[in-house]
Amino acid sequence: MKSTLSVLVENHPGVLARVAGLFSRRGFNIDSLAVSTTDNPTISRMTIVVDGDEAVVEQVAKQLRKLVCVTKVLDITNEPHVERELVLIKVNADAQARGEIMQIADIFRAKIVDVGRRTLIIEVTGDKGKIDAIETALKPYGIKEMVRTGQIALVRGSRTAIINSKED
Amino acid sequence: MLTGGQILIECLKEEGVDTIFGYPGGAVLPIYDALYDADIRHILTRHEQGAAHAADGYARATGRVGVCLATSGPGATNLVTGIANAYMDSVPLVALTGQVPTGLLGKDSFQEADITGITMPITKHNYLVKDVADLPQIIKNAFHIAQTGRPGPVLIDLPRDVTASQAEYRKAKAPNLRSYKPVMAGARSQILKAVKLIAKAQRPVIYAGGGVVNSGGHEELRQLAEMLMAPVTTTLMGLGAFPGDHPLSLGMLGMHGARYANYAVYESDLLIAVGVRFDDRVTGKIESFAPEAKIIHIDIDAAEIGKNVPVDVPITGDVKTVLKQILKELKAHPNEAWKEKIEVWKKEYPLEYDTNNGLRPQAVIREIYHATKGKARVTTEVGQNQMWAAQYYTVTRPRSFITSGGLGTMGFGFPAAIGVQVGCPDEVVFDIAGDGSIQMNIQELATAVTYELPVNVAILNNGYLGMVRQWQELFYNRRYSYTELHNPDFVKIAEAYGAEGIRVENKADIRPALDQAIASSKPVLIDFIIEREENVMPMVPPGEAINKMLG
Ligand SMILES: Cc1ncc(C[n+]2csc(CCOP(=O)(O)OP(=O)(O)O)c2C)c(N)n1
Ligand SMILES: [Mg+2]
Numbered sequence: 001m002k003s004t005l006s007v008l009v010e011n012h013p014g015v016l017a018r019v020a021g022l023f024s025r026r027g028f029n030i031d032s033l034a035v036s037t038t039d040n041p042t043i044s045r046m047t048i049v050v051d052g053d054e055a056v057v058e059q060v061a062k063q064l065r066k067l068v069c070v071t072k073v074l075d076i077t078n079e080p081h082v083e084r085e086l087v088l089i090k091v092n093a094d095a096q097a098r099g100e101i102m103q104i105a106d107i108f109r110a111k112i113v114d115v116g117r118r119t120l121i122i123e124v125t126g127d128k129g130k131i132d133a134i135e136t137a138l139k140p141y142g143i144k145e146m147v148r149t150g151q152i153a154l155v156r157g158s159r160t161a162i163i164n165s166k167e168d
Numbered sequence: 169m170l171t172g173g174q175i176l177i178e179c180l181k182e183e184g185v186d187t188i189f190g191y192p193g194g195a196v197l198p199i200y201d202a203l204y205d206a207d208i209r210h211i212l213t214r215h216e217q218g219a220a221h222a223a224d225g226y227a228r229a230t231g232r233v234g235v236c237l238a239t240s241g242p243g244a245t246n247l248v249t250g251i252a253n254a255y256m257d258s259v260p261l262v263a264l265t266g267q268v269p270t271g272l273l274g275k276d277s278f279q280e281a282d283i284t285g286i287t288m289p290i291t292k293h294n295y296l297v298k299d300v301a302d303l304p305q306i307i308k309n310a311f312h313i314a315q316t317g318r319p320g321p322v323l324i325d326l327p328r329d330v331t332a333s334q335a336e337y338r339k340a341k342a343p344n345l346r347s348y349k350p351v352m353a354g355a356r357s358q359i360l361k362a363v364k365l366i367a368k369a370q371r372p373v374i375y376a377g378g379g380v381v382n383s384g385g386h387e388e389l390r391q392l393a394e395m396l397m398a399p400v401t402t403t404l405m406g407l408g409a410f411p412g413d414h415p416l417s418l419g420m421l422g423m424h425g426a427r428y429a430n431y432a433v434y435e436s437d438l439l440i441a442v443g444v445r446f447d448d449r450v451t452g453k454i455e456s457f458a459p460e461a462k463i464i465h466i467d468i469d470a471a472e473i474g475k476n477v478p479v480d481v482p483i484t485g486d487v488k489t490v491l492k493q494i495l496k497e498l499k500a501h502p503n504e505a506w507k508e509k510i511e512v513w514k515k516e517y518p519l520e521y522d523t524n525n526g527l528r529p530q531a532v533i534r535e536i537y538h539a540t541k542g543k544a545r546v547t548t549e550v551g552q553n554q555m556w557a558a559q560y561y562t563v564t565r566p567r568s569f570i571t572s573g574g575l576g577t578m579g580f581g582f583p584a585a586i587g588v589q590v591g592c593p594d595e596v597v598f599d600i601a602g603d604g605s606i607q608m609n610i611q612e613l614a615t616a617v618t619y620e621l622p623v624n625v626a627i628l629n630n631g632y633l634g635m636v637r638q639w640q641e642l643f644y645n646r647r648y649s650y651t652e653l654h655n656p657d658f659v660k661i662a663e664a665y666g667a668e669g670i671r672v673e674n675k676a677d678i679r680p681a682l683d684q685a686i687a688s689s690k691p692v693l694i695d696f697i698i699e700r701e702e703n704v705m706p707m708v709p710p711g712e713a714i715n716k717m718l719g
Pocket of ligand 1 (some may be wrong): 604
């Protein structure tokens with residue numbers, strides 16, 4: 001089972017190492033992790049997708065909360081939220097296949113961002129389902145390279161992660 | 169203007185620090201220069217590991233933050249075992265390390281070690297100070313983190329240019345840690361649920377640990393036990409959280425716990441777990457640990473609750489505060505029949521040993537108990553000596569049984585005893601040691617002699633790494649692979665260091681030797697030549713249910 005944690009952390013050096021170290025040390029599985037600063041430059045947000053049952057995810061959240069540099073941990077899996085991931089896919093595209101690939105891109109509302117002699121780079125954003133689907137669709141042409149940003153997410157509506165409280 | 173080193177000293181005094189344990193080197197020269205005429209006592213150990221354990225012992229005995237100091241590189245890495253030890257046992261410690269100047273960081277400079285990286289998983293938090301202006305606030309925050317919530321070690325890495333540079337000293341403000349706010353009180357709804365469960369219970373057992381000692385909640389624990397007539401069993405770390413001579417005391421539980429303690433837990437219908445973490449050495453096979461009981465778990469660390477066992481009523485909060493909350497709602501609810509059943513177990517399965525022939529380690533410990541009237545501050549090494557001490561020294565007050573529980577660090581007990589003696593100068597301090605363990609930090613005899621610390625060391629000398637030998641005997645067909653020790657003459661070693669040494673080979677000589685040691689104003693090392701293959705019993709074999717005990 002996959003869960004999405006939205007984690008606010010102090011924007012200090014070493015925070016990423018502390019979080020990553022915690023996961024490896026305790027044997028938690030990270031599916032993806034995306035970090036960047038927030039509108040508040042002293043705070044960063046990590047969106048962490050964790051693989052594990054309910055008890056594991058609860059332990060992950062509790063262990064994260066214990067880190068002195070972690071401000072807030074929200075398990076947003078079961079809350080209405082928007083999740084997105086951006087992917088760049090470099091796919092083989094000879095003259096013959098090019099048209100078909102462009103059609104596929106169109107269906108997924110993806111963009112062609114680079115046109116090479118034998119390849120195209122396709123940029124697509126979406127949730128995990130959509131990304132997996134386009135990947136499957138493009139696979140037969142031969143994916144040469146691919147990079148995913150990892151999932152980011154925000155809770156829908158006016159609810160926010162308030163910075164100076166540690167409980168959820 | 170002050171130097172960074174002088175500012176550091178001012179900040180330490182501001183935190184009420186009167187003693188630090190340390191060892192100098194190049195990267196901490198500016199700090200040592202400031203210490204030269206500071207009114208803080210510095211105890212020079214003979215190894216940085218000794219400094220860390222001494223600070224740890226000082227902290228456990230006094231309840232104050234222990235402080236140790238080492239130079240960069242090897243000095244810092246020598247602290248690592250001590251820091252890990254304090255981390256596992258939740259001891260408030262501030263470790264100060266020197267570091268190469270900021271300009272040389274990350275360049276594999278001479279005596280550079282990435283000590284903040286190395287200690288990340290074994291500290292509650294750590295800091296690398298890059299600007300002397302940040303120093304006061306970092307020290308303030310570090311002490312706050314170390315001693316609040318679940319206590320633990322905090323390391324502060326101090327590059328030499330930071331402690332050497334000149335700056336205006338500005339006192340720190342209150343701790344400013346927006347992301348760190350330990351919860352003290354338990355949620356009222358949970359307290360009420362707990363009270364309800366307690367009222368229904370007929371066979372309650374209180375399982376108490378180091379969290380009770382840390383929170384100072386031992387008085388509240390006693391009240392709770394007496395109101396319910398509930399027996400109390402403690403973990404190794406919890407010894408002293410409940411008076412060992414109280415009629416409701418079951419002593420220690422777990423792998424080498426008393427039979428009646430494990431039976432009581434096994435048959436209980438309500439386990440009140442207070443400041444404990446359901447460690448595997450306690451629970452044995454986890455599915456058969458209190459299989460019929462509902463569980464109330466009180467702990468300051470939310471992450472401990474539900475980590476190893478599912479819990480019926482989790483209460484996150486400071487143990488003392490939560491126990492007070494519970495006591496306020498609780499009506500007396502004595503469980504007479506249960507108490508009687510336990511009395512029967514106690515009579516039927518007492519902790520006992522062979523008193524007939526030879527010099528038995530258990531007898532030595534009973535005599536230490538009698539000779540000190542149960543009032544000593546006891547530290548232990550690790551192994552059989554530690555378990556015998558836990559079983560046979562009846563601990564009656566908190567902070568007086570000091571042992572390496574979580575990490576199981578051989579070599580902890582002696583330097584810890586030095587720290588305890590520094591913190592409690594008027595008390596009798598005993599390190600109950602093994603012949604193997606004592607040699608891991610025996611150099612600290614020099615420290616004890618230099619500072620005229622009259623610590624006593626009782627070596628239970630079996631000529632073996634006894635606990636390992638016991639496992640080889642029981643589970644590896646008596647193949648004693650590399651566990652026999654050829655030891656030096658401990659009496660001569662003591663004397664060479666300027667301490668007193670006594671050898672005891674007969675039962676009759678135990679007490680006179682102890683009396684002599686207690687009366688002496690010098691450190692005394694007593695070499696008790698004990699039965700070589702005595703085992704620690706009873707014992708729950710690893711992975712077995714706690715009611716299935718050997719011995
Ligand atoms: C630093 C360290 N190394 C190894 C061990 C593993 N170990 C646990 S008990 C023990 C034997 C201790 O021997 P001794 O101090 O003579 O105590 P005894 O069991 O004989 O009382 C060993 C080697 C340990 N706990 N700590
Ligand atoms: Mg031994």
